Amino acid sequence: MKVLITGGAGFIGSHLSDELIAGGNEVVVLDNLSTGRFENIAHLDGNKSFQFVEGSIMNEMLVDKLVERCDVVYHLAAAVGVDLVVKKPLESLITNIKGSEIVLDMVHRYHKKILITSTSEIYGKNTNGPLKEDDDRILGSPLKVRWGYSTAKAVDEMLAYIYWKEKKVPTIIVRLFNTVGPRQTGAYGMVIPRFVNQALKNEDITVYGTGKQSRCFLHVKDVIKTLVKLMNSKDAVGQVFNIGSQEEISIENLAKKVIEITKSKSKLVYISYEKAYEEGFEDMQRRVPDTTKVNSLVGFKPTIDLEGTIKSVVEYYKK
Numbered sequence: 553m554k555v556l557i558t559g560g561a562g563f564i565g566s567h568l569s570d571e572l573i574a575g576g577n578e579v580v581v582l583d584n585l586s587t588g589r590f591e592n593i594a595h596l597d598g599n600k601s602f603q604f605v606e607g608s609i610m611n612e613m614l615v616d617k618l619v620e621r622c623d624v625v626y627h628l629a630a631a632v633g634v635d636l637v638v639k640k641p642l643e644s645l646i647t648n649i650k651g652s653e654i655v656l657d658m659v660h661r662y663h664k665k666i667l668i669t670s671t672s673e674i675y676g677k678n679t680n681g682p683l684k685e686d687d688d689r690i691l692g693s694p695l696k697v698r699w700g701y702s703t704a705k706a707v708d709e710m711l712a713y714i715y716w717k718e719k720k721v722p723t724i725i726v727r728l729f730n731t732v733g734p735r736q737t738g739a740y741g742m743v744i745p746r747f748v749n750q751a752l753k754n755e756d757i758t759v760y761g762t763g764k765q766s767r768c769f770l771h772v773k774d775v776i777k778t779l780v781k782l783m784n785s786k787d788a789v790g791q792v793f794n795i796g797s798q799e800e801i802s803i804e805n806l807a808k809k810v811i812e813i814t815k816s817k818s819k820l821v822y823i824s825y826e827k828a829y830e831e832g833f834e835d836m837q838r839r840v841p842d843t844t845k846v847n848s849l850v851g852f853k854p855t856i857d858l859e860g861t862i863k864s865v866v867e868y869y870k871k
């Protein structure tokens with residue numbers, strides 16, 4: 553198949569490119585290298601099944617041309633990372649809403665199948681767990697940037713779903729919970745690459761808030777294998793799926809685990825959310841996915857545990 557991956561030079565997109573090329577597909581990556589990095593895909597450069605196009609999903613003519621040429625689209629391009637979204641709210645909102653609208657418009661024009669990645673941010677402050685796909689979203693004011701981001705991604709989901717309902721465009725929505733692995737950068741806030749880099753340099757580990765908030769981290773390899781299975785499943789069309797780990801850990805314990813794995817001399821320092829992000833910032837206290845749905849349809853069982861995941865990030869940064 554000829555596959556278009558928007559955001560294919562990003563952390564997740566580049567691993568997806570590797571997987572699809574290894575599976576004998578032709579891959580075209582569209583990425584504007586805003587948060588994605590050429591070095592993530594440099595090893596694919598020169599492969600005759602691979603093409604990199606530097607450009608934006610906001611460029612309608614370019615997206616039109618690329619979608620027409622491909623069989624299926626994985627739409628991963630987005631402004632992600634809490635830190636990035638807080639620091640560049642306008643750009644993030646426009647990319648996430650208008651950019652996705654353009655990509656969906658083109659898959660509609662050429663009637664191509666699309667898998668669109670959404671986020672666990674959708675659930676907002678709902679701390680029930682494990683969260684099922686049809687659970688309620690609990691959000692604060694849209695004037696708080698984080699909830700604006702959650703809403704923008706919800707608009708993407710609505711568009712994708714309604715294109716399926718009304719126009720029969722084959723769309724699949726995937727909500728990614730915290731995803732980690734080699735090539736992820738801490739520059740946009742993501743906690744594990746940040747902690748690993750701090751630990752490797754024996755610097756203070758910056759725990760935000762009380763550190764009692766918890767997350768579940770899944771290795772990117774387990775994520776992308778599931779994305780491909782969903783794309784290849786007829787029954788996934790018109791549906792939304794959670795993908796994530798259920799191995800829950802508090803951020804404070806995560807910091808300790810990173811110190812232990814790296815044998816670092818680092819100490820934990822606690823930093824208020826106001827200092828870390830902005831005045832009035834609200835965090836999610838807990839976020840655990842229910843993955844029954846994806847497991848029933850395509851079989852989903854993480855193969856790499858949290859310790860293995862952290863070690864893979866440590867190895868990457870040591871190199």
Ligand code: UDP
Nearest residue numbers: 634741742743744746758759760765803835
């Ligand atoms: N976090 C932290 N220190 C950091 C970066 C993040 O304590 O240097 C916390 C953050 O406040 C959140 C958790 O780690 O509670 C996960 O943050 P991340 O941005 O990786 O993902 P998300 O909040 O989107 O789950």
